[in-house]
Amino acid sequence: MPVTCDFCGSFAPDELAPLTWSTSVERGRTRRFCEDCSRQHLRSMESKLDTEWW
Secondary structure, X not given: OOOEOOOOOOEOOOOXXXXXXXXXXXXXXXXXXXXXXXXXXXXXXXXXXXXXXX
């Protein structure tokens, strides 16, 4: 099953997320974000805001 970005829906090239992708756990659910979304929302991630507030 390919890995997808939980914010924009882009796909990882392999079945494993690249090292440049971010991973977070929100309410017990693992979420993955591509490099572009990770860079765009870095401050929100560092503030530990849920993605619904981005």
